[in-house]
Structure formats: structure tokens, C-alpha cells
Amino acid sequence: MRIGVVTFPGSLDDGDAARAVRIAGAEAVRLWHGDPALHGVDAVVLPGGFSYGDYLRCGAIARFAPVMESIVDAAHGGLPVLGICNGFQILCEAHLLPGALTRNQHLHFRNRDQFLRITSASTAWTNQFVEGQEILIPVKNGEGCFVADEATLDVLEAEGRVVARYTRGNPNGSQRDIAAITNEAGNVVGIMPHPEHAVEALTGPSLDGLGFFTSVLRSLAGASTGGQPAGSTNAAEGQR
């Protein structure tokens, strides 16, 4: 499996994301913001950092990068895309995900190990978790407060598209403690904390982050062998 990791000017966590991809057992393919070619990757990670200096709004300029136009098209076609931190902000700016990430309510940059509860295990990036499972991964953001209008939040809840919530303390004031969401198809996930920093005992607070990367491999394996992709198991059971 080939997982693309995009580097924008100002990306910080592209190296760690590529490393997490390799530890999960896939080939990491570095993609460049100015190159619209996706080089045949099976999935894409948009890493954390401060793309284009985060001028104007976080992710606002990155959205117009040549590589993003290709990724938006491919995501509409089902390509699994994971946006982490700045990547989540870019996905919202690109309208692949609803809502927006705004300045932390308390105005402080938050950098700590954070507990989350996985609330959807039916996305391409979370099928290796169990719903209700609590995980511990680092969070580090200044503009991670997820906001959307009440109607949008209600739709996300009703459709099971809240993928993870903060537990044991909300680090940034996100509405309804939302840490991660997905699109309708479940192939695009945005998450504010950093799973790629929790894949090795030496440097991470846990190995819980690895599950995001092994999930997409399972999802892709299911798709390529003609089996049901992860997330469609309920539909398959319904046909029996």
C-alpha cells in the first residue's frame, strides 16, 4: 500500500506522519504542495504544522495548493484522506468536512497528552478501534476549537459522524467536545490531536495512534480484494 503524505511550506509533522505510515506497514510517498500529481497513492495524510504560515486563517491558503485540487477530487471519488491538526483545518477550508477550527477558547496554546473516546469505528481511519474505546495521544494546537452551527452539529451526531471526543478535559473549547469528524462516506477524517506522535514507546505516551494508520490499510485491503471495505460490514450482514 502506498500512503501519500503532503508537505506544504510550513508543514511540521510530515516526517512523523510518514514514519507512522511505515511503522504501520505501508510505503510512505511524499507529495509536494505544488505538484498536482498524486503518484498513484492509495490514501493521503495531510499533516500538522502551519501551512503557508497559516496567514489569513489556518488552512485557508493551503486549500488552493495544486495538490489539494487533486486531493479534493479524489476524496469525492472515495480516496481515504486523514487530516491531522493543520490537515483538519485544511479539510474544513476545502469544504470536505463541515465546520471550522477557531482560536482556543482560553487563548492558550495547548500541548499535552490527551484522552479521547472513539465514537465511530466505521470510518476508513478508525475501523481498528472499538466504539467507546478510550485512547491517549498528544494534542498541540492554538486554533483547535471546533465550531459549527447547531443544525450541522445535530446532523453530525445523528449520522454518527463524530469520530472522537475529548474526555477528561476539553483542551480548546470545541463544541460538544468534538476532536474528530468524518464526511458522509467515511473516507475523509479530520482529527485535531496527533495520532502520528503516538506510534512508538520511545517518544509517544502510548501506541494508540497506530490504529488510525493500520485502519486505512485494512480498509484498502478489503477494497482491493473485492471484499467489503471496513465500515460496510453492517450492510453485508443485512444481506444474509
Added chain:
Amino acid sequence: MARVVVDVMLKPEILDPQGQAVANALPKLGVTDVSSVRIGRRIEIEFAGEPDLDTAREIADKLLANPVIEDFEIRSLEDA
């Protein structure tokens, strides 16, 4: 000068922690009769020729403001 001004403000229902922090600092200046402060952004766009309000509106809608959380207003500087 062919200049268009775009004012971008957070929508009223979106919390503005920066504005709150400024409002909370005002008593230190001896100001006690301010009930709210909200912070926005003013952007000046200079055109080579005549100011083009339609183009400015497109720029504001697609890039300068995020319609999920922000509203914007446009005017040419001569009107201001």
C-alpha cells in the same frame, strides 16, 4: 487610487475569545463602561485599473472570509 476595502467579522453567534480578552483588559485602563469588544480584519485590495467590486466580492467569498464563521462587507475606498 483604485482600492477596495473588505471588512471581515466573526458572525455574531461565534465566540470571539480575542475580543473578550481585550474587553477584560479595559478596566486596567480605567474604562468600565464597555460591554463587549469584537475583533475583525480589514483588508485593502488595490486594483491596477478601476476598482472591481465583483472581483473583490469573489476574492472575499472564496478566500478572505470563511462563510462558516465569518461575514464580510465590501466598499470602494472613495465611498468610505
